[in-house]
Amino acid sequence: MKIVLLGAPGAGKGTVAKLLSEIDSSVQVSTGDILRAAVKDGTDLGKKAKAYMDAGDLVPDSLIMEIMEVRLREDDCGRGFILDGFPRTIPQAEALEGLLDRLGIALDFVANLEVPRDVILDRLTTRRTCSNPECQEIYNIKSNPPTPDGMCKKCGSPVIQRDDETEEAILNRLETYNEKTAPLIGFYEGKGLLRNFVSLSSKDTVGEIKKTPREVLSS
Numbered sequence: 001m002k003i004v005l006l007g008a009p010g011a012g013k014g015t016v017a018k019l020l021s022e023i024d025s026s027v028q029v030s031t032g033d034i035l036r037a038a039v040k041d042g043t044d045l046g047k048k049a050k051a052y053m054d055a056g057d058l059v060p061d062s063l064i065m066e067i068m069e070v071r072l073r074e075d076d077c078g079r080g081f082i083l084d085g086f087p088r089t090i091p092q093a094e095a096l097e098g099l100l101d102r103l104g105i106a107l108d109f110v111a112n113l114e115v116p117r118d119v120i121l122d123r124l125t126t127r128r129t130c131s132n133p134e135c136q137e138i139y140n141i142k143s144n145p146p147t148p149d150g151m152c153k154k155c156g157s158p159v160i161q162r163d164d165e166t167e168e169a170i171l172n173r174l175e176t177y178n179e180k181t182a183p184l185i186g187f188y189e190g191k192g193l194l195r196n197f198v199s200l201s202s203k204d205t206v207g208e209i210k211k212t213p214r215e216v217l218s219s
């Protein structure tokens with residue numbers, strides 16, 4: 001499949017993308033994961049992106065398009081791809097259209113994950129991450145807590161609240177989403193590509209996405 005996942009931070013795009021990629025071996029392409037890896041490795045890209053990410057702001061479109069120009073040309077994307085966290089702005093969506101045209105690829109559809117704001121806020125503020133860069137296991141202090149003394153169950157490192165998961169950064173990420181990313185819903189609706197999914201459970205959402213008629217899916 002060749003799809004874009006749209007949705008606010010905390011809507012579950014990452015989990016849904018992972019589950020979808022297991023269905024037909026399409027690859028999950030997450031700009032957030034690519035950027036976090038670059039920050040961890042201390043690359044030029046990582047150094048340029050870090051301050052934006054920590055504040056909950058978007059990384060400039062030009063940097064994101066440099067990443068995606070390279071990533072979508074890689075062989076594994078020929079199996080299909082699930083774009084998770086990209087595009088995030090109208091200029092990115094327009095640039096993606098141009099890039100896919102040049103590659104001779106058509107998107108199957110755009111899945112918009114709709115999750116109520118209170119659910120999103122609760123999910124984001126209760127999220128914790130293992131501080132070991134090699135592990136980065138995700139926890140939730142309510143539904144999937146670390147050990148009682150706050151350590152990772154997998155590797156034993158301290159579990160922390162990420163810089164972009166402080167309340168201030170979260171509110172900024174949600175505001176940025178409303179201002180810059182939500183307009184993509186209308187953009188893709190106008191192109192006849194949008195499908196909306198009320199998404200309270202990632203598993204159920206994947207079940208619904210799987211019901212998409214075969215003729216809509218390219219592979």
Ligand code: AMP
Nearest residue numbers: 031032052053057058059064085086088
């Ligand atoms: P995510 O894991 O998708 O929430 O992304 C984490 C952070 O990476 C975001 O808050 C942004 O700072 C940055 N980021 C990820 N994807 C994009 C994108 N497509 N455009 C701009 N910034 C992005």
